[in-house]
Amino acid sequence: GNSVTQMEGPVTLSEEAFLTINCTYTATGYPSLFWYVQYPGEGLQLLLKATKADDKGSNKGFEATYRKETTSFHLEKGSVQVSDSAVYFCALRSGNTGKLIFGQGTTLQVKP
Amino acid sequence: DSGVTQTPKHLITATGQRVTLRCSPRSGDLSVYWYQQSLDQGLQFLIQYYNGEERAKGNILERFSAQQFPDLHSELNLSSLELGDSALYFCASSPRAGVSTDTQYFGPGTRLTVL
Numbered sequence: 001g002n003s004v005t006q007m008e009g010p011v012t013l014s015e016e017a018f019l020t021i022n023c024t025y026t027a028t029g030y031p032s033l034f035w036y037v038q039y040p041g042e043g044l045q046l047l048l049k050a051t052k053a054d055d056k057g058s059n060k061g062f063e064a065t066y067r068k069e070t071t072s073f074h075l076e077k078g079s080v081q082v083s084d085s086a087v088y089f090c091a092l093r094s095g096n097t098g099k100l101i102f103g104q105g106t107t108l109q110v111k112p
Numbered sequence: 113d114s115g116v117t118q119t120p121k122h123l124i125t126a127t128g129q130r131v132t133l134r135c136s137p138r139s140g141d142l143s144v145y146w147y148q149q150s151l152d153q154g155l156q157f158l159i160q161y162y163n164g165e166e167r168a169k170g171n172i173l174e175r176f177s178a179q180q181f182p183d184l185h186s187e188l189n190l191s192s193l194e195l196g197d198s199a200l201y202f203c204a205s206s207p208r209a210g211v212s213t214d215t216q217y218f219g220p221g222t223r224l225t226v227l
Contacts, residue, residue: 032212043202044218045114051213089155093212098145098168099157100216
């Protein structure tokens with residue numbers, strides 16, 4: 001069945017460091033891929049998405065490229081800020097199913 | 113603000129009780145989804161409604177049920193509550209059903225604590 005695997009956290013970085021959070025997926029067909037972010041005490045917010053191979057999603061300095069050959073959608077940011085501290089979820093949505101399938105989430109802590 | 117509203121924000125109840133969680137989708141969205149977030153299971157899809165009809169089911173327990181009303185708001189009913197039902201319950205909405213490219217917008221969640 002379809003699944004998403006994210007790198008284990010927590011990830012702790014200093015401010016202005018480079019961020020990569022790995023995400024790989026297993027899916028039939030051509031899924032759409034999403035990154036959601038959950039700030040402490042809040043709900044899920046869409047960070048970015050990509051709907052076909054080689055698409056790059058970007059928002060607020062974050063980027064992720066849909067790589068079909070490696071079934072990956074890694075999240076990157078060139079310079080993180082303390083305000084980026086949150087839990088990041090990679091997710092896929094495939095075919096005509098309504099549901100999102102989420103990875104287990106990666107906690108990012110950025111220290112000043 | 114995603115435009116999806118959920119009430120109540122917090123709910124504390126006892127084992128064996130029944131509760132109702134409410135969700136109002138974004139204006140114009142016809143699909144509503146319910147998800148459960150718990151420490152051991154992560155984020156799991158429960159059920160989807162589209163324009164009043166059940167569209168898809170996930171790992172939803174028989175003790176749980178949902179419905180979507182003509183004004184498109186949805187309610188998730190949880191009965192015979194157990195300690196393990198303590199979790200954060202999210203509602204999400206999207207314009208259509210079955211379109212994988214559509215974004216789902218999430219509400220702030222209802223935190224359920226079963227004592």
